[in-house]
Amino acid sequence: MIVEEGYWLMRPPEGHDHFDSRNITIHGITPDDVAAAPRFREVFPEVDAFIGGDPLVAHNAAFDLGVIRSAAEVSGIPAPAFDYACTVVLSRKNYSLPSYSLPFVAEAAGVPLRNHHDATEDARACAGIMVDIAAKHGVESVRGVFAALKLAMPHVDAYDPASDGMSKATRSALEKIAEMKAGIANGTARGGRSSWSTEGPNPVPNDRADMAHPLFGQTVVFTGDLSLGRPEAKTMAAAHGAQCASNVTLKTTVLVVGSGFTASDLRSGRLTSKAQRVLELQRRGQGIEVLSEGEFMQMVG
Structure with missing residues (x-):
């Protein structure tokens, strides 16, 4: 039972007012x-x-x-x-x-x-x-x-x-802000979505990561285009204790789908070939979770 609710609007901390x-x-x-x-x-x-x-x-x-x-x-x-x-x-x-x-x-x-x-x-x-x-x-x-x-x-x-x-x-976020400001000042800032055509290596999972994190111990595969390169995405997942892989197999537990995917696409059928493979395995009883880009980025902070 919900017994009380609260709602607040606030400005971000000073110097962190950029709204993406x-x-x-x-x-x-x-x-x-x-x-x-x-x-x-x-x-x-x-x-x-x-x-x-x-x-x-x-x-x-x-x-x-x-x-x-x-x-x-x-x-x-x-x-x-x-x-x-x-x-x-x-x-x-x-x-x-x-x-x-x-x-x-x-x-x-x-x-x-x-x-x-x-x-x-x-x-x-x-x-x-x-x-x-x-x-x-x-x-x-x-x-x-x-x-x-x-x-x-x-x-x-x-x-x-x-x-x-x-x-x-926080340190990483501050470094990115500094890099962004430097890029704007130098006229070298880049935007847009990057290609994931380069699969990159599968990094070793961080076995000292927080075991309570939702990616810890998961076997993660990526498909589609995100706003960062696939090697960088793998590095971020591995830092939280995930084992990254290049293809969907019987060991896969999480599939991260880019290209603007949202969870509702699982019902509409707008899926990549890897996502279709996941649905096939789910129908056979394999427990694989499908994440959107936004959900993955939230998980890795």
Whole structure:
């Protein structure tokens, strides 16, 4: 049961105000929408008070927690420790679906999304998924779900700007911003989508990656064109503990589809040959998850 809701609009931390057009097409929020809104550092204490001591639940929680951490770091404010649950990871253990994107899982949980990517609607769907999973195990809390599954509750440590360094994700983002600004200044900035014609090697998985991450231990194959090269995508996946491969086989557990693919294409049939192969294997009972470019990029931060 949902007992309380909260919704906030905020401006990004100062110096990080760029709104990528691709992101705007997803969430519909423009710079004008937040022009008069307070900054993250002013809003987050209210958000933190709303959370209180409850565990956080999010679909692809690593991304959301990474955003909170990075925003706190560049804002120079502390962030608390959180226990959390990822409904991507939990849904894989409780449903058998062709895709574990939020719309597919929400429908399976009996809480179909009416306006995907609206923050409140997505949060309601995520809550509904968590309630449905808890009911499946006869428990009444998030922690009860993990106890029933005999899993440790994932946890992120607090951040103190006085003593803690910046995370790797924040450092990488700052480096990319600097590179982008330098490219614009020199007239060498590039845009557009890059070809994935070069498959590249399959890097060794990072066995020290977070085991709670949804890509850890997965065998990942890429197909189609993304906004980055396939070798770079493989490197990012491997950093989170995934084993990358070049072809769909009986070992494949995740297929990342580019070329503008969305999960709804699984129903419409607009698929690459590798994706068609995945659907064939799914019909035979092999559990392979299909991710869009956006879902993959969220997972790798």
